[in-house]
Amino acid sequence: xxxxxxxxxxxxxxxxxxxxxxxxxxxxxxxxxxxxxxxxxxxxxxxxxxxxxxxxxxxxxxxxxxxxxxxxxxxxxxxxxxxxxxxxxxxxxxxxxxxxxxxxxxxxxxxxxxxxxxxxxxxxxxxxxxxxxxxxxxxxxxxxxxxxxxxxxxxxxxxxxxxxxxxxxxxxxxxxxxxxxxxxxxxxxxxxxxxxxxxxxxxxxxxxxxxxxxxxxxxxxxxxxxxxxxxxxxxxxxxxxxxxxxxxxxxxxxxxxxxxxxxxxxxxxxxxxxxxxxxxxxxxxxxxxxxxxxxxxxxxxxxxxxxxxxxxxxxxxxxxxxxxxx
Amino acid sequence: xxxxxxxxxxxxxxxxxxxxxxxxxxxxxxxxxxxxxxxxxxxxxxxxxxxxxxxxxxxxxxxxxxxxxxxxxxxxxxxxxxxxxxxxxxxxxxxxxxxxxxxxxxxxxxxxxxxxxxxxxxxxxxxxxxxxxxxxxxxxxxxxxxxxxxxxxxxxxxxxxxxxxxxxxxxxxxxxxxxxxxxxxxxxxxxxxxxxxxxxxxxxxxxxxxxxxxxxxxxxxxxxxxxxxxxxxxxxxxxxxxxxxxxxxxxxxxxxxxxxxxxxxxxxxxxxxxxxxxxxxxxxxxxxxxxxxxxxxxxxxxxxxxxxxxxxxxxxxxxxxxxxxxxxxxxxxxxxxxxxxxxxxxxxxxxxxxxxxxxxxxxxxxxxxxxxxxxxxxxxxxxxxxx
Numbered sequence: 001x002x003x004x005x006x007x008x009x010x011x012x013x014x015x016x017x018x019x020x021x022x023x024x025x026x027x028x029x030x031x032x033x034x035x036x037x038x039x040x041x042x043x044x045x046x047x048x049x050x051x052x053x054x055x056x057x058x059x060x061x062x063x064x065x066x067x068x069x070x071x072x073x074x075x076x077x078x079x080x081x082x083x084x085x086x087x088x089x090x091x092x093x094x095x096x097x098x099x100x101x102x103x104x105x106x107x108x109x110x111x112x113x114x115x116x117x118x119x120x121x122x123x124x125x126x127x128x129x130x131x132x133x134x135x136x137x138x139x140x141x142x143x144x145x146x147x148x149x150x151x152x153x154x155x156x157x158x159x160x161x162x163x164x165x166x167x168x169x170x171x172x173x174x175x176x177x178x179x180x181x182x183x184x185x186x187x188x189x190x191x192x193x194x195x196x197x198x199x200x201x202x203x204x205x206x207x208x209x210x211x212x213x214x215x216x217x218x219x220x221x222x223x224x225x226x227x228x229x230x231x232x233x234x235x236x237x238x239x240x241x242x243x244x245x246x247x248x249x250x251x252x253x254x255x256x257x258x259x260x261x262x263x264x265x266x267x268x269x270x271x272x273x274x275x276x277x278x279x280x281x282x283x284x285x286x287x288x289x290x291x292x293x294x295x296x297x298x299x300x301x302x303x304x305x306x307x308x309x310x311x312x313x314x315x316x317x318x319x320x321x322x323x324x325x326x
Numbered sequence: 327x328x329x330x331x332x333x334x335x336x337x338x339x340x341x342x343x344x345x346x347x348x349x350x351x352x353x354x355x356x357x358x359x360x361x362x363x364x365x366x367x368x369x370x371x372x373x374x375x376x377x378x379x380x381x382x383x384x385x386x387x388x389x390x391x392x393x394x395x396x397x398x399x400x401x402x403x404x405x406x407x408x409x410x411x412x413x414x415x416x417x418x419x420x421x422x423x424x425x426x427x428x429x430x431x432x433x434x435x436x437x438x439x440x441x442x443x444x445x446x447x448x449x450x451x452x453x454x455x456x457x458x459x460x461x462x463x464x465x466x467x468x469x470x471x472x473x474x475x476x477x478x479x480x481x482x483x484x485x486x487x488x489x490x491x492x493x494x495x496x497x498x499x500x501x502x503x504x505x506x507x508x509x510x511x512x513x514x515x516x517x518x519x520x521x522x523x524x525x526x527x528x529x530x531x532x533x534x535x536x537x538x539x540x541x542x543x544x545x546x547x548x549x550x551x552x553x554x555x556x557x558x559x560x561x562x563x564x565x566x567x568x569x570x571x572x573x574x575x576x577x578x579x580x581x582x583x584x585x586x587x588x589x590x591x592x593x594x595x596x597x598x599x600x601x602x603x604x605x606x607x608x609x610x611x612x613x614x615x616x617x618x619x620x621x622x623x624x625x626x627x628x629x630x631x632x633x634x635x636x637x638x639x640x641x642x643x644x645x646x647x648x649x650x651x652x653x654x655x656x657x658x659x660x661x662x663x664x665x666x667x668x669x670x671x672x673x674x675x676x677x678x679x680x681x682x683x684x685x686x687x688x689x690x691x692x693x694x695x696x697x698x699x700x701x702x703x704x705x706x707x708x709x710x711x712x713x
Contacts, residue, residue: 055534055584057584057585058584058585058587059587059588062587062588064582064713065710065712065713066529066531066537066713067496067498067527067529067539067713068495068496068529068530068531068537070490070496071490071495071496074440074490089710090710092709092710093710093712096412096433096435096442097442098490099437099440099441099442099490100440101436101437101438104435104436105435106409132675132677132705231675232675233626258585259585259586259588261586261589261626
């Protein structure tokens with residue numbers, strides 16, 4: 001009896017030790033966004049353990065620096081963050097509180113994913129001086145760049161480079177994973193562009209400048225924002241002005257991110273006889289957006305579906321002709 | 327003497343690093359003069375208007391009187407010194423008086439072990455509320471018990487080391503060596519009259535939206551030569567030692583939904599603090615008290631808040647702790663006080679807030695009603711507040 005129990009305990013210990021050593025061999029990566037986590041999982045495969053600090057349903061602009069996030073960073077080999085000051089309000093506190101040299105600013109395990117982009121890739125960079133009367137502006141430009149899948153490709157390249165630097169013994173595997181991811185994503189990009197080809201020239205109104213990269217990529221025109229300034233809810237006067245603008249230009253689609261309370265956007269959409277589309281602001285923000293690819297797919301599909309339901313065929317084609325974009 | 331020297335050295339060290347370019351003139355060319363390396367600078371202003379029925383001027387405490395007040399102006403500088411250290415300095419006014427040093431300290435950025443060191447003059451890690459600057463507080467004044475014991479905060483030249491424990495939840499242990507300048511607790515001038523601080527902070531994620539935080543603090547130190555502002559009675563014999571012991575617990579339960587966390591949240595927070603003196607081997611009855619506050623965000627810009635605070639000061643501690651200003655009461659019975667506060671706050675952005683607050687305060691047989699409207703404004707680049 002005692003011998004059996006002893007063997008069982010020994011077996012458990014061996015299993016635990018084995019599992020622990022497998023875990024220990026894998027790179028522990030913490031990302032700030034689920035989309036970055038998803039790309040990292042694609043590239044890292046089985047050689048990495050990835051956690052995202054924020055959940056898809058959270059607005060990454062307004063995260064509190066919870067000490068439990070510090071614990072995640074405390075154990076990490078690599079931190080990957082969006083950059084362009086998206087996380088400026090909370091990530092510095094987490095890094096300092098984590099007390100982990102590996103992920104400290106300037107360390108090998110500290111990766112700003114926006115470094116994958118060139119100056120031209122970043123949009124809505126304010127010209128001249130900025131101040132707080134302009135709302136929550138990002139002085140370095142719009143940080144939601146992963147909503148353009150071409151940027152996802154660039155970020156994947158950067159992440160693969162970093163993984164190889166940190167874990168050269170699995171270089172071949174990371175290269176292979178990267179190639180697989182690139183091939184899949186590029187094929188999906190062609191598919192999305194084909195499906196959304198009819199959207200070019202379509203005018204929409206957004207609640208917040210979150211979707212600029214997607215709209216630019218698909219050739220959709222963003223005519224205005226329901227927010228008075230970035231991060232500042234609209235005044236009644238501004239809502240009325242937006243309603244009038246939408247009626248004048250016959251704009252039938254209003255887009256809002258899933259973490260924004262939709263009541264004000266609903267008011268404007270209702271008054272303008274437009275359709276409000278709630279899009280997942282991040283991976284896993286809404287159903288059927290389980291990873292980076294399905295997230296972009298969900299966004300494109302929703303836009304195509306909504307446009308086909310509310311926009312008269314050929315109408316924005318006429319606009320594109322007027323604007324000389326055809 | 328040794329203690330004063332230590333304090334002076336800590337402050338000088340911090341000040342010198344802030345002024346590193348002057349020290350290293352020959353090496354300055356390595357970075358040159360660039361605005362890019364300027365510290366983040368912010369200015370915070372707290373202005374308030376109050377109406378109170380405390381017309382007899384029984385109390386002159388600023389948190390009980392009527393009129394317009396410039397509560398505080400604070401100027402904050404923060405920057406990384408280099409690869410290893412970051413620094414922060416806060417200068418603030420007390421009312422309309424001149425700008426004085428509130429905090430100046432260094433924090434380590436990289437250490438070979440998971441320890442962070444913080445040194446300088448700073449708000450010490452005793453409980454949670456003591457770490458808040460006035461503009462960060464949810465109400466127009468600190469809780470009564472903090473004012474009673476620390477008068478109103480524990481802000482010492484000190485060195486703190488905190489260690490992240492290797493457990494599955496967040497557990498942070500802090501040990502601090504304080505210079506022992508607090509008028510209420512220490513006021514010592516002996517060589518080794520330091521204060522010793524211990525704080526244990528735990529946080530658990532109950533769910534993705536709910537956190538529970540529990541902390542405990544302990545502080546002990548000698549009261550030096552007993553000649554300070556709150557000197558003990560003459561009955562104390564030469565050579566008799568007096569030690570202050572303070573302990574406290576702090577609890578915070580916070581709910582913030584993932585999806586609409588910017589629009590609604592709720593925080594319940596409380597602290598209990600207990601202090602005793604050991605006078606020549608005799609331990610006094612405790613001066614103790616607590617506060618509990620509820621902060622409910624119910625819309626993007628609106629908060630409803632409530633707080634209750636209570637304290638009890640035993641008669642034998644009356645000579646050691648300052649009396650409420652101009653309040654006469656029977657010291658032989660000790661003093662009990664409490665305050666109810668209710669507030670509604672309109673917070674358009676994280677840089678401005680408007681608060682309407684009602685207080686009912688009672689000390690011994692005296693009571694006062696007070697309504698305050700406060701404007702809280704920050705300009706510039708201000709470091710994010712801790713959780």
